[in-house]
Amino acid sequence: MGAAVVAEVRFKDRFGLGWRPEYAANILMNIDKIDIIEIIGENFVNDKHLTNSLKTLATQIPISIHCVSLGLASSLPVNIKRIEKMAKLFDVITPVSWSEHFAFVRSKYFEIGHLAAPPRNEDTIKGSVKNINVAKEIIGSLPFLENIATLVSPPCSVLSEAQWINQIVQKSSAGILLDLHNLLANSYNFKFCPIAFLDEINLNMIYMIHLSGGRYIENPIHPEKVHLLDDHLHDIPEEIYNLLTIVAEKCPNDLTVIIERDGCFPSFNHILFQLNKSKLAIQKGRNNAHLKRKYEDKL
Amino acid sequence: MSTQKVEEILARLYSDNDYLELFMKNKNKVLSEYILTTDEIEAMLSIDTSELILATNSYNHKRSK
Numbered sequence: 001m002g003a004a005v006v007a008e009v010r011f012k013d014r015f016g017l018g019w020r021p022e023y024a025a026n027i028l029m030n031i032d033k034i035d036i037i038e039i040i041g042e043n044f045v046n047d048k049h050l051t052n053s054l055k056t057l058a059t060q061i062p063i064s065i066h067c068v069s070l071g072l073a074s075s076l077p078v079n080i081k082r083i084e085k086m087a088k089l090f091d092v093i094t095p096v097s098w099s100e101h102f103a104f105v106r107s108k109y110f111e112i113g114h115l116a117a118p119p120r121n122e123d124t125i126k127g128s129v130k131n132i133n134v135a136k137e138i139i140g141s142l143p144f145l146e147n148i149a150t151l152v153s154p155p156c157s158v159l160s161e162a163q164w165i166n167q168i169v170q171k172s173s174a175g176i177l178l179d180l181h182n183l184l185a186n187s188y189n190f191k192f193c194p195i196a197f198l199d200e201i202n203l204n205m206i207y208m209i210h211l212s213g214g215r216y217i218e219n220p221i222h223p224e225k226v227h228l229l230d231d232h233l234h235d236i237p238e239e240i241y242n243l244l245t246i247v248a249e250k251c252p253n254d255l256t257v258i259i260e261r262d263g264c265f266p267s268f269n270h271i272l273f274q275l276n277k278s279k280l281a282i283q284k285g286r287n288n289a290h291l292k293r294k295y296e297d298k299l
Numbered sequence: 300m301s302t303q304k305v306e307e308i309l310a311r312l313y314s315d316n317d318y319l320e321l322f323m324k325n326k327n328k329v330l331s332e333y334i335l336t337t338d339e340i341e342a343m344l345s346i347d348t349s350e351l352i353l354a355t356n357s358y359n360h361k362r363s364k
Contacts (some may be wrong), residue, residue, distance in 0.1 A: 051315075075302040107310035113362040116313055119342075123302035151357055152350040155342040220356065221349035229357070266342075289337050 248285025
């Protein structure tokens with residue numbers, strides 16, 4: 001009797017980019033080459049004209065809403081009015097998904113104005129799960145949550161980043177948006193292996209991937225010490241494609257891959273080139289997984 | 300729950316440069332304004348100062364955009 005045929009698992013991975021006005025015309029002209037667009041929710045909530053244009057865009061391509069100011073990962077309760085305001089955007093378009101970050105952005109009296117890593121402990125796990133449930137209740141669906149890059153190791157942490165994320169995900173059922181450059185930056189700055197992180201994180205819960213670039217910066221006090229800054233102003237480095245292949249090999253879910261670029265905009269062809277490169281990286285990972293299954297089946 | 304207090308201090312350090320300066324000069328004095336556990340005080344005292352400045356510079360830059 002011949003060896004059983006191992007069926008190839010067909011994935012419906014999607015590839016897209018973050019909406020930036022600088023690329024608007026090019027996105028519309030190349031819409032057949034892009035599967036999905038990710039918009040920053042906060043950029044649209046206060047502008048009726050922009051919201052209307054978003055409606056038009058949504059008729060042409062699937063949209064995912066990415067939020068940056070809700071601050072769900074915190075021991076402090078989330079601001080309900082902010083979520084309600086964001087929820088109105090979900091009445092205008094029906095996104096295929098929405099996302100936020102494993103981050104806090106404010107306290108009761110102080111607004112950080114950007115994403116910050118909270119202490120990775122039991123209090124922030126409990127608080128995050130509560131906040132995620134509140135957001136789910138108001139918006140109507142669970143967000144995917146993104147790992148953030150941090151330049152300072154959050155004090156009062158008793159868990160590794162992967163352990164902390166796993167617990168929030170397990171207790172809230174929210175999926176993970178894995179930002180590979182944030183992972184690369186944290187692994188460089190805090191001296192851990194990004195592949196070990198991928199071994200530790202719950203890969204079954206990853207549904208989205210962010211790709212971007214950054215640059216190395218000097219430490220202000222110890223110039224001999226160098227840090228990797230995630231700035232979205234540079235091309236995606238080669239290590240990121242390698243990590244993408246590893247994720248695609250091990251993750252059982254269809255993946256949505258988004259390229260983020262916030263400035264020093266290259267030609268749109270270059271963005272499309274990077275999008276194709278990410279497709280090849282994912283395909284390589286999926287093929288590796290298939291070959292592995294075939295090999296294991298023969299044993 | 301004093302993790303809330305730790306987040307309060309971090310948010311202020313990341314957003315208020317005068318407070319950061321005060322913290323750098325006398326961490327114990329700044330922390331004494333909050334009811335924190337011994338472990339939390341220890342953790343706050345051992346924050347890497349250069350990382351803190353780096354992070355704050357980055358937040359200042361992002362807020363100014």
